[in-house]
Amino acid sequence: MVMQENDETGHTLSLDYTFIPTNAFGFYIKQEENGKEILMVTPEFNTLLKRWNLPDGQWNIFNMSGAGLAHYRDNTQPCLWTAFLADYESRRWFFSYEPRFVWDGDIEKSFWQRARVGIAPYLANYNDLNTWIMFQVDHHPAKHDHFVATPLIRFFYKTYLFEVGYSSNQHIMVNWQIQF
Amino acid sequence: MKKYLLTIIVIFGLTSAVSADTIKATVNGMVCGFCATGIEKTFRAQPEVKTVNVDLENKLVTIQTKQGQTLDDSKIKKLLGNAGYSVVAVARQK
Numbered sequence: 001m002v003m004q005e006n007d008e009t010g011h012t013l014s015l016d017y018t019f020i021p022t023n024a025f026g027f028y029i030k031q032e033e034n035g036k037e038i039l040m041v042t043p044e045f046n047t048l049l050k051r052w053n054l055p056d057g058q059w060n061i062f063n064m065s066g067a068g069l070a071h072y073r074d075n076t077q078p079c080l081w082t083a084f085l086a087d088y089e090s091r092r093w094f095f096s097y098e099p100r101f102v103w104d105g106d107i108e109k110s111f112w113q114r115a116r117v118g119i120a121p122y123l124a125n126y127n128d129l130n131t132w133i134m135f136q137v138d139h140h141p142a143k144h145d146h147f148v149a150t151p152l153i154r155f156f157y158k159t160y161l162f163e164v165g166y167s168s169n170q171h172i173m174v175n176w177q178i179q180f
Numbered sequence: 181m182k183k184y185l186l187t188i189i190v191i192f193g194l195t196s197a198v199s200a201d202t203i204k205a206t207v208n209g210m211v212c213g214f215c216a217t218g219i220e221k222t223f224r225a226q227p228e229v230k231t232v233n234v235d236l237e238n239k240l241v242t243i244q245t246k247q248g249q250t251l252d253d254s255k256i257k258k259l260l261g262n263a264g265y266s267v268v269a270v271a272r273q274k
Contacts, residue, residue, distance in 0.1 A: 021218060021263045053209030053266040089211045125236050126216040158213045179214055
């Protein structure tokens, strides 16, 4: 899977190989913006901790973690990050909550959290274009804009996902994801 | 008459032995294209499988096996379970 996120927090690129359906290993690069412009480069490990399957949906808890290097100006430090993602998905509704902890040596230690809600205006099948109207709220205690709201539209077709939005602190969001 | 009946039984038996199965598994937890892709990949990797189709609306995974081959219920449940989904029922037809 390859995923790129461009939003008010910066630019992220992830390349992951799912070696068993519940675990993936890959590579993570993030260039932060809207605060210290920190570059992080780490291997990452993603795992599905728990899933509850329901007739019309599923609950999931994931963990994503990485350890590598962070660079800011002339300072390079070891870094660690970990995030938990809890979500509920059905063909109509989407809810998620993600707290994330980042330790960039003596450059920065930060915590941020993100919540999303989404609704599909029509129910699409696997071979149809799926459309979602979503609303995202980010909370960044370490940055100037403590709360940032981003309305967005998600398009989903088979293994291709594309999102576009515009945040309350005037940043364009463009995310995409392809599964192989 | 007996010979005639016996012949029919033998022919029917042979036909059944070499025919393919169409298996319909009702599955909980399938909600999106990524789910469907993962399930399709899992079953396409099985040597017994000819085609696989995921129907999100009806929560059905339809598997057609190759001639003379089959997938038993326990293997179907194991494959879908390992992929992260729960099997509610398995129905099959020759």
